[in-house]
Amino acid sequence: MRVGIVCFFxxxxxxxxxxxxxxxxxxxxxxxxxxxxxxxxxVNSIETRELVYKDRIRFLHKLVDxxxxxxxxxxxxQSLNLGYILxxxxxxxxxxxxxxxxxxxxxxxxxxxHRIGVEEHFPExxxxxxxxxxxxxxxxxLQGTKLDVHEFYIKFGHECVYHFNDKSLEIRFSxxxxxxxxxxxxxxxxxxxRANDLLADFNTHRFWFRTTWYISL
Amino acid sequence: xxxxxxxxxxxxxxxxxxxAQIKIEKEYSVTPKQVPVKALAFMQKLSIKNRxxxxxxxxxxxxxxxxxxxxxxxxxxxEFSEKGIIEDVEVTIRFKxxxxxxxxxxxxxxxxxxxxxxxxxVQLQYTGSETDLMxxxxxxxxxxxxxxxxxxxxxxxxxxxxxxxFSNNGSTIESELKFAPDNFENLEY
Numbered sequence: 001m002r003v004g005i006v007c008f009f010x011x012x013x014x015x016x017x018x019x020x021x022x023x024x025x026x027x028x029x030x031x032x033x034x035x036x037x038x039x040x041x042x043v044n045s046i047e048t049r050e051l052v053y054k055d056r057i058r059f060l061h062k063l064v065d066x067x068x069x070x071x072x073x074x075x076x077x078q079s080l081n082l083g084y085i086l087x088x089x090x091x092x093x094x095x096x097x098x099x100x101x102x103x104x105x106x107x108x109x110x111x112x113x114h115r116i117g118v119e120e121h122f123p124e125x126x127x128x129x130x131x132x133x134x135x136x137x138x139x140x141x142l143q144g145t146k147l148d149v150h151e152f153y154i155k156f157g158h159e160c161v162y163h164f165n166d167k168s169l170e171i172r173f174s175x176x177x178x179x180x181x182x183x184x185x186x187x188x189x190x191x192x193x194r195a196n197d198l199l200a201d202f203n204t205h206r207f208w209f210r211t212t213w214y215i216s217l
Numbered sequence: 218x219x220x221x222x223x224x225x226x227x228x229x230x231x232x233x234x235x236x237a238q239i240k241i242e243k244e245y246s247v248t249p250k251q252v253p254v255k256a257l258a259f260m261q262k263l264s265i266k267n268r269x270x271x272x273x274x275x276x277x278x279x280x281x282x283x284x285x286x287x288x289x290x291x292x293x294x295x296e297f298s299e300k301g302i303i304e305d306v307e308v309t310i311r312f313k314x315x316x317x318x319x320x321x322x323x324x325x326x327x328x329x330x331x332x333x334x335x336x337x338x339v340q341l342q343y344t345g346s347e348t349d350l351m352x353x354x355x356x357x358x359x360x361x362x363x364x365x366x367x368x369x370x371x372x373x374x375x376x377x378x379x380x381x382x383f384s385n386n387g388s389t390i391e392s393e394l395k396f397a398p399d400n401f402e403n404l405e406y
Contacts, residue, residue, distance in 0.1 A: 031406055033402055033406075038374050038375050039375045043406055045406070069406075071405065071406075075376060076376045079405060081405070081406070102405045104401045104405070106399075111401055111404060113401060113405065115404075115405065137404050139403070139404060143246050144244040144245040144246050145244060148243045148244065155403065155404075178403065183400075186403060188403060212403070214402050214403050216400065
């Protein structure tokens with residue numbers, strides 16, 4: 001844990017030293033899922049983006065994402081997600097459709113999750129754009145080989161997001177600590193580092209403090 | 218619907234629901250200090266050089282302790298009662314390494330229960346006295362094992378995870394447990 005915190009501040013220091021564009025903020029999210037049938041779930045979420053630092057300390061509400069998806073289990077450890085996100089940013093609405101496929105493996109005491117997806121964005125005031133993404137996540141229970149109620153876990157995620165129109169690549173790294181509060185809900189707290197325009201100009205760095213509450217109804 | 222039809226349906230559903238018990242198990246890491254002395258003594262007699270991981274387990278059968286380690290190239294799991302008495306020794310093995318006769322018997326039994334199935338994990342389970350189990354681990358005797366399988370199987374509905382315990386000859390199912398569904402929403406959404 002201490003190593004992680006030191007690495008985070010070292011990275012923050014490194015990227016802030018040069019002529020970089022650095023911003024820091026908070027992404028709180030609630031994720032609600034309910035079973036529709038033996039193999040389908042309906043998942044809804046709301047996430048906001050609050051900016052805390054950009055050039056100077058400031059507190060600014062940036063956007064809200066309201067999402068709804070249907071998750072179809074295709075196998076014990078695989079699922080297909082089909083969804084829609086409505087983004088409200090600076091009074092502009094952006095409609096997004098997405099399709100994702102998930103595979104989760106149990107390897108010894110680790111869970112390894114792969115998520116691959118494509119998105120179609122339809123902003124009100126500009127042309128549609130399209131993105132592809134791949135995320136790999138690793139989770140480990142901190143007490144025992146499997147996660148039980150009232151136990152903590154750690155999770156690391158790495159995601160690549162490719163913007164087809166701009167031909168730009170964004171990478172994201174995110175370590176989390178989570179807590180299985182009950183059989184039906186868990187809370188995660190972590191930091192997500194995002195680097196934009198990796199292929200052109202490795203100059204935009206964003207740090208988001210993430211808090212997510214997953215609730216199964 | 219007549220009363221007799223309703224009663225027939227009710228009891229039929231009741232029978233179906235008890236066929237596969239749900240496997241509910243809580244597991245947590247424990248330190249050697251939290252393990253009964255008898256269990257520690259058993260493991261010390263084996264003089265295992267590899268790291269031993271200890272776990273406490275609470276399930277439908279009660280509380281127990283488990284030691285997991287690698288010994289002579291094999292993955293072992295030794296289960297002890299709450300008082301530290303050795304209950305069984307399990308060794309992980311690949312299904313294809315089982316005698317052909319046993320493989321066929323197990324597949325035949327599973328084919329009667331499932332439309333489709335895939336075996337994910339197999340363990341040889343040895344039970345007996347402390348002396349017999351010690352000798353078995355050291356390779357000084359050959360006890361007849363039972364076969365514990367974890368598999369994904371499809372009956373009428375979607376695939377689910379099950380744990381089966383087969384007898385020494387592989388043809389009799391001694392227990393069938395269904396795993397409670399795993400939740401990994403935080404890896405999917």
